[in-house]
Amino acid sequence: MKLTLQMKKGVLLVLDALLIQLVYLLAFAIRFDYDFSGRMVSNYWPVYRENLLWILLIKLAVFYLLGLYHSLWRYASIEELMKVAITAVLANASVMAYLAITQQMLPRGIHALAILLDMALIGGVRFAYRVSRTYRDTGFLTFNPQVTSARRVLIVGAGEAGAMVVKELKAHGYQHGRPVGIVDDDKSKIGRKLAGVTVLGSREKLPELIKSKRVDEVILAMPSVQRQVMREVIDVAAGAGVRLKTVPGVYELIDGQVSIKEIRDVDIEDLLGREPVDLDLEAIAGFLKGKKVLVTGGGGSIGSELCRQIADFAPRELLMLDIYENHLYELQQELRKKHPQLTMKVLVGSVRDKACMQALFQREQPTVVFHAAAHKHVPLMEDSPAEAVKNNVMGTRNVAWCAHEAGCEKLVLISTDKAVNPTNVMGASKRLAEMVVQSLDEISQTEFAAVRFGNVLGSSGSVIPLFKKQIEDGGPVTVTHEDMTRYFMTIPEAVQLVIQAGAMARGGEVFVLDMGDPVKIMDLAENLIRLSGFTPGEDIQVEVTGLRPGEKLYEELLLDSNGLEATVHQKIFVEKPAVTAFETLNQQVDELAAEICMQSPETVKAAVARLVTTYTPQ
Numbered sequence: 001m002k003l004t005l006q007m008k009k010g011v012l013l014v015l016d017a018l019l020i021q022l023v024y025l026l027a028f029a030i031r032f033d034y035d036f037s038g039r040m041v042s043n044y045w046p047v048y049r050e051n052l053l054w055i056l057l058i059k060l061a062v063f064y065l066l067g068l069y070h071s072l073w074r075y076a077s078i079e080e081l082m083k084v085a086i087t088a089v090l091a092n093a094s095v096m097a098y099l100a101i102t103q104q105m106l107p108r109g110i111h112a113l114a115i116l117l118d119m120a121l122i123g124g125v126r127f128a129y130r131v132s133r134t135y136r137d138t139g140f141l142t143f144n145p146q147v148t149s150a151r152r153v154l155i156v157g158a159g160e161a162g163a164m165v166v167k168e169l170k171a172h173g174y175q176h177g178r179p180v181g182i183v184d185d186d187k188s189k190i191g192r193k194l195a196g197v198t199v200l201g202s203r204e205k206l207p208e209l210i211k212s213k214r215v216d217e218v219i220l221a222m223p224s225v226q227r228q229v230m231r232e233v234i235d236v237a238a239g240a241g242v243r244l245k246t247v248p249g250v251y252e253l254i255d256g257q258v259s260i261k262e263i264r265d266v267d268i269e270d271l272l273g274r275e276p277v278d279l280d281l282e283a284i285a286g287f288l289k290g291k292k293v294l295v296t297g298g299g300g301s302i303g304s305e306l307c308r309q310i311a312d313f314a315p316r317e318l319l320m321l322d323i324y325e326n327h328l329y330e331l332q333q334e335l336r337k338k339h340p341q342l343t344m345k346v347l348v349g350s351v352r353d354k355a356c357m358q359a360l361f362q363r364e365q366p367t368v369v370f371h372a373a374a375h376k377h378v379p380l381m382e383d384s385p386a387e388a389v390k391n392n393v394m395g396t397r398n399v400a401w402c403a404h405e406a407g408c409e410k411l412v413l414i415s416t417d418k419a420v421n422p423t424n425v426m427g428a429s430k431r432l433a434e435m436v437v438q439s440l441d442e443i444s445q446t447e448f449a450a451v452r453f454g455n456v457l458g459s460s461g462s463v464i465p466l467f468k469k470q471i472e473d474g475g476p477v478t479v480t481h482e483d484m485t486r487y488f489m490t491i492p493e494a495v496q497l498v499i500q501a502g503a504m505a506r507g508g509e510v511f512v513l514d515m516g517d518p519v520k521i522m523d524l525a526e527n528l529i530r531l532s533g534f535t536p537g538e539d540i541q542v543e544v545t546g547l548r549p550g551e552k553l554y555e556e557l558l559l560d561s562n563g564l565e566a567t568v569h570q571k572i573f574v575e576k577p578a579v580t581a582f583e584t585l586n587q588q589v590d591e592l593a594a595e596i597c598m599q600s601p602e603t604v605k606a607a608v609a610r611l612v613t614t615y616t617p618q
Contacts, residue, residue: 027113084123153177157221158184238530294366297373299327351395392429449505454487485518
């Protein structure tokens with residue numbers, strides 16, 4: 001029968017009552033040299049015997065009030081030991097006070113010995129419980145099927161994070177895995193024990209140790225690990241057919257704790273071909289504080305993350321505009337919970353509607369605008385090029401012109417690497433949108449800029465959610481070409497770049513991020529299959545389907561690398577392409593709008609190509 005918490009407290013209470021009597025017996029024995037027949041004993045023993053009930057009640061009451069029956073002794077530590085010591089002193093002091101009030105007396109030596117014996121016996125029983133549970137959980141004293149069947153875990157990293165992982169696994173009775181060893185490159189740690197687990201060797205021995213220790217799972221306990229090291233570890237783990245997990249990053253370990261629920265599977269974001277871009281947002285985003293900020297496309301992947309990060313910088317008011325109200329509602333609820341003091345407004349409307357945009361800008365008078373509303377799906381826009389032009393070009397012109405008329409300080413356009421030498425109408429429409437804001441910057445007091453970056457991991461319509469869904473369905477994972485490469489960044493990185501650009505913009509720039517080396521899509525697919533616990537080509541097949549309309553093998557980030565200029569941030573560069581006069585471009589866009597409505601997709605693409613000379617429709 002499993003004891004309830006109240007039953008356990010009752011057993012402990014009875015045991016303490018017996019131990020208190022034993023404490024005084026031992027105290028008398030020690031104080032009087034085990035001679036219970038002497039005159040001194042006969043003088044003081046009756047005092048104890050006549051007050052036995054009161055002494056028991058006083059001590060048990062103090063034990064209870066100071067929490068000795070509320071602690072989880074299974075996890076007892078030095079803090080509980082200190083609590084026992086303080087409780088013993090106060091309990092015996094209370095007994096002395098009671099005897100003094102009733103004008104009775106026991107030798108001071110009895111009280112001193114009672115304090116020490118209380119610490120030893122009362123505390124000893126509790127720590128004996130912890131020790132017995134620890135040994136039982138580890139299977140050392142008894143056969144524990146739960147422990148012996150637990151996943152065998154090898155930990156990489158013998159630092160503080162590694163120690164916390166070991167302690168967390170032990171504290172949960174190895175339900176989440178049993179550590180069988182630690183790996184660390186510091187040779188001085190090899191052979192030593194960390195939280196009771198031996199450091200077996202360096203990372204070079206990882207394949208050998210996984211095999212010899214029959215490891216089921218590897219936990220990477222190095223919060224500041226470099227991407228290269230992580231890729232090496234995952235390659236070893238994947239090659240051995242074991243699962244790899246990791247602890248949170250350093251910024252998540254501020255409180256110095258690692259929780260079992262925070263130990264997570266390695267994400268594909270952990271395997272980018274470069275280290276994450278580190279942007280000093282606190283230093284550069286002051287331009288948002290106290291300002292009224294409008295985010296168009298606020299319900300999308302980029303737009304919603306923009307809203308989250310902007311909210312951290314205390315804007316005077318946050319305006320979130322989108323045509324799709326469901327995502328806006330969810331974001332509104334999230335921000336209300338996280339930022340209860342934030343003043344925000346949800347606006348449902350389309351950037352295509354010029355009259356609606358003019359009314360919105362005149363009414364709200366935003367100071368800073370982040371324009372993220374756009375169509376971005378390449379294959380879909382190839383079939384509906386007119387929609388790409390309406391949303392990405394006309395919509396951008398509407399928002400930009402309204403920002404100019406309203407006297408906004410800045411407008412930042414979210415652009416894409418597909419705008420460089422585009423082969424699809426989506427990229428061409430984004431390049432044309434860049435041209436619109438750059439030309440308008442020449443005649444406006446508003447500072448217009450664009451931010452161009454690569455593919456965003458995890459955004460709606462991106463390749464990662466597609467791959468994950470295909471893996472969940474048992475495959476195959478479809479790759480359009482085995483040599484296709486793309487630049488990648490995470491959503492937070494993309495948004496940080498946008499905010500950085502907003503702070504740095506002086507008008508007319510296209511900001512570009514140094515995104516390191518491009519990532520091969522085939523490698524990305526295979527790594528994601530491995531991260532999901534499968535073997536590419538065996539458990540999950542990878543199928544090459546051929547390039548889709550508008551796709552190209554390699555994306556570019558720059559129009560002309562010779563025209564690239566450095567900025568104050570080593571990872572961010574700025575390009576200032578040639579600008580067409582706004583009056584000329586505006587008239588050309590009007591003519592484009594007039595001729596696309598009833599035209600075929602091929603005719604629309606040809607019309608766009610006349611304005612974007614670098615666009616080569618496929």
